[in-house]
Amino acid sequence: MDFGFLKIAAATPGVKAGDCSHNIARIAGLIREADRQGVSVAAFPELCITGYTCGDLFGQPFLIEQAERALARLLADTASCRTVCIAGMPLAVDNRLYNTAVVFGSGIIFGVVPKTYLPNYDEFYEARWFASGAEPHRETVELCGQQVPFSTDLLFEDGKVCFGVEICEDLWVPHPPSSRLAVAGATLLVNLSASDEMVGKHAYLRSLIAQQSARTLSAYLYSSAGFGESSTDVVFAGNGLIAENGIFLNESERFSLEEQLTVAETDIERLLTLRRKTNTFASYGSGTLCKRIPVALRADREQFPVERGFNPSPFIPDDPQQMQQRCEEIFSIQVGGLAQRIRHTGTHSAVVGISGGLDSTLALLVAVRTFDKLGLPRRNILGVTMPGFGTTDRTHTNALRLMESLGVGIREISIREACAVHFRDIGMDDADRSVAYENAQARERTQILMDLANRTGGLVIGTGDLSELALGWATYNGDHMSMYGVNCGVPKTLVRHLVRWVAAHPDYEVARGWLLDIVDTPISPELLPADEKGEIVQKTEDLVGPYELHDFFLYHFVRFGCRPAKLHFMACRAFAGKYDAKTVKKWLTVFLRRFFSQQFKRSALPDGPKVGSVSLSPRGDWRMPSDASPAMWIREAESL
Structure with missing residues (x-):
């Protein structure tokens, strides 16, 4: 399967202003190289067949004539290539001369x-x-002996792939033609350009391309003039830029x-999915009825397999500075x-169950920052540690020391005796696990936390995170429930990154040691007794799989x-060298089974803040029947 990936290229040939024969030879060489690499669509710069900087030579009929003859040779020289190309040239139509983009392939x-x-x-x-293409003109022209469509409203399509073309300045205006297309x-939006360089202009150009690709939920392929254009007054840098939905590829x-x-390689299937989800994109209207050209x-995807790389941690930016900004923003949203x-509730207190694990630690940190911001004393936050049959000394100590270092109220209530009584009440054997x-x-x-909240007039702050909600790794009406779920x-x-980020902040220096040890503690609900050394036996990722995969x-x-x-x-590519295909398949099947079967827990979630593009709130981002069948998805996963 090609999974909707399309290989595209921005080509920057070396040109000579006014030398069409030289220019098409350079263009042909790049077309052959693009074809050799399996490129489906290749874009060349604006007016590259003549050179953009010809000036008043554009008024010479000889140059216009030679440009068409050069294009004819280019078509013949590259007829065996399967790459569809877009190249710029001047074209005389009736009484006018136009700056045009010619779309061609296989002659x-x-x-x-x-x-x-x-x-x-x-x-x-x-x-x-x-002359501007917006002015009235004929709808077809004869070029190189072929009668072809001539319009600003052309779409070129093959199955799921559809692309449109604009030229340079078209992108810089308030309402670019590419928006309509x-x-x-x-x-896929293609721009042939000859944009000269000035201080600061490149950054603005990148922002335009990023914004236009994001606003139109598209891939944007930009090719600009480079070395060889005249430097009489300006210089061209040969910019080739490829963006997808705001991200440069x-x-x-x-x-x-x-x-x-x-x-x-752009993911056309991904873009189509986003467009179908974003109803405001569809409701904008179809705009001008464009002529669709097959x-x-x-x-030949078998010969040219997908080479695109994938970030194994899509929720985590690669850039450290961006990661810092991401953490600060998420923490601020939670707070x-x-x-x-x-x-809104008029309360001045909160109750948080503290296990010594990552999730409860983050929830406590959010509560502390919130109370500081509201001018409420931290002592009004009641941190409750509730040792059970699987609680280890490490997590118990970390929970207590963390609460002490943050200056919150502390309660320790063992659940062992209450659970033992409950087990007897329901007739459960002592050895039952x-x-x-x-x-x-x-x-x-959860009952303890809720009752303490009632006694103090406070709110129970939920600790469960998005990954646990996806897998249903929570006890229904247990840790699944709270009065507000900040995570x-x-x-x-x-x-893990958020807790480490808070630990590095000067305001939390006293708690830093405990926070960093919590970050290094294996993830576990600690509901089964520890081993003979007092170490955690029940490690979540051994049971449901690696959270990074999920x-x-x-x-x-x-x-x-x-x-x-x-x-x-994608996972096999992203985690190559860490997880083999068999392991990825195993945990993918687990993910699908659990995601479908545990929807009933998500359907009854308490309120909590959305912080990113993926959310599972039943009131907003994810609405799914609790009894939806996973059969089709499981069958495909198991067949891999």
Whole structure:
């Protein structure tokens, strides 16, 4: 399967202004290289067949004639290549000259798109030579002996792939033509450009491309003029930029003296899924009815397998500075949500169950920061540690010391005796270690927290995280329940980073040692007795699988609707060298089974703040029948 991936490229040939024969030779070489690499769509710069900087030479009929002859040779020279290309050239139509993008492949011209917005300010004088494509003109033109469509409203499509073309300045105006093309169905937007360099301009260009690809939920392929264009008054850097929904997939080297082919694989299926989910995109209307032109994009995926890499931790930014900003923002959202809930209820106290694990630690830190922000004493936060049959000395000590270092109220209430009485009441054998043995402890703890909250007039702060909600790794009406769940939008892989981030803050220096030890403690509900050395026996990831895998599945399944085969493929690529295909398949099947079977717990979730693009709140982001069948998904996973 190709899973919707499309290999595209921004090509930067070395040109000579006014030398069409030289230019098409360089273009042809890059087309052949793109074809060799399995590229489906390749974009070349604006007016690259003549060179952008020809100036008043554009008024010479000889140059226009030679440009068409050069294009004819280019079509013949690359007829055996399967890459669909877009290259710029001047084209005379009746009484006007147009700056155009020619779409061609396998010797066939599919269509010609004229530039809409002609810059005629500062160093630009395009209106001196060219007419705008927005002006009335004929709908077809004869080019290289072929009768082809000629319009600003052309879409080129092959199955699920649909692309549209705009030229340079078109992107810089308030309402770019690409916006109209995207609404009409283009998931790939192509821009042929000849944008010169100035201090600060490149950063602004990148922001335009990122924003346009994000706003239109598309891939944006940008190719700009480079070395060889005249430097009489300006310099061109040869920018090749490829973005997908606001994220850059690849960029060329700026100011290179060599030709470049900047290649990336965009996920068209992902973009279509996002568009279908985002109803405001669809409700914008179809815009202008564009003419759809069939093109044949290569389908030899077996020969050119997907090479795109995938971040194994999609919830965690790679850049340390961005990670710091992400942690601060998420923590602030959690604090803001809890602060509003406390003010709304008029309470001045909170109750948090503290286990010495990651989730309860983060919930306590959020509560502390919230009370500080509201000007309430930290002593009004009642931290409750409730040792059970599986509590180890390490987690018990960490829980107590953490609460002491943060200056909150502390209660220790053992649940062993209460659970023992309960086991006798329900006729359970002392040696029974079934799910009832575990869940009874979780429900006993929740009852204690709820009753303490009633006594103090406070709120029970929930500790369960997003990953646990996805897997249903919570006891129904036990730790599953609270009065406000501050961690419900935070995946497990991110909880660890948030706690470590807080630990590094100067305000929490006293608690730092305990926080860092909690970060290093194995994840466990501690509901089964410890071993003879007092160590944790019940390790969550041994039972349900690695959270880093489950968070990867969760992100791509919920946000982009990836099918099991695609999840498996992407995970194998992302975790190559760490998990083999068999292991990925095993835990993917577990994820799917649990995700479907545990929906009933998510359907009864307490309130809590959404912090990212993936959320499982039944009141917003994820609405699913509790008895939905996973059969189709499981069958595909098991067949891998």
